[in-house]
Amino acid sequence: MSKYFTSAYRFGILGGALSVVSFIVLSLIYGDATNLNLVFGYVITPISIFIAIKIFKEYANAGYLSFAEGMSVGFVCYMVLASISCAGIWLTLMFWPDLFQEIKTSKLDVLSNNKDSIVSQLGVESYDMTLKSLSNLSQWDIGFNDAIWKIIPGLFFTIIISIILRKNPN
Template sequence: MNKYFGSAYQFGTLGGILSVIAFGILAWMEPDPTNLNLIFGYVITPISIFLALKFFKDYSNNGFISFAEGMSVGFVTYCLIAIISGLGIWIILLSFPELFEEIKSSKLEVLGSSKDTIISQVGEDSYQSTLKNVQSMVPFDIGLNDAIWKIIPGLFFTIIISIILRKNPN
């Protein structure tokens, strides 16, 4: 099993740790680091997946990788990124409750300033539901949201990278 997932463990862990570090740095620079951290995730996730698949292909599988192997290694990689990043962000927000309150107030401010636009696009009920959800938000919600937004693009990038790197023995 280590043959298949050794590189996934390494690059998934590295990607998750880099994502948590990026959140910490962005929190120091911005009042609401969540949006910029999502963008960072769109960069680090495909890089981590590519490196995990490339290292698996070149160093563990004699230069070959099937689509199924690519999907398996990629799945483990982006899930590790998501788990480590989500847990790390959750722990940071539990450790620094004032940061969480800043993020929450920033999201409420954006909702308030965009109220008319949001209501015209999705209706009053959707706006009120979103407002209620943001008001009842807890630190775990932010960590979970970050993890989900690592998994969804991770699947997409894994499919593409697995197809590009695929090379089966003849």
């Protein structure tokens, strides 16, 4: 079983660590780096999945890859990546409360600046519910949101990459 997941763990850990590092670096530059880190995640997630599946196919599976094997390796890779990213961002914000407050303030400012547009499109109830939700924002919410936005594209990319790299023995 470890032959299936060695490359997945390795590249999931690497991708998760790069995601946490990018969050910290982008936070030093921009303050609220949550949106930019999501964009970075859209780049690092498929790269990590592709390399993990490719390494598994070439070095652990004699050049063959079934769709199920690709999906399994990709799943482990993006779940490890998302878990490390979530934990790293959560811990960063726990130890750096000023950054968390800056992110929260930034999100509340964006909401208040777009109040008229939100109310006209979605109604006052939706705006009030969003305001209440943002007021109760925690460090965990930011880390968990980042993880979700690595898992959803991770599943999509895993399906595509598994189909592209699939090669069954004759």
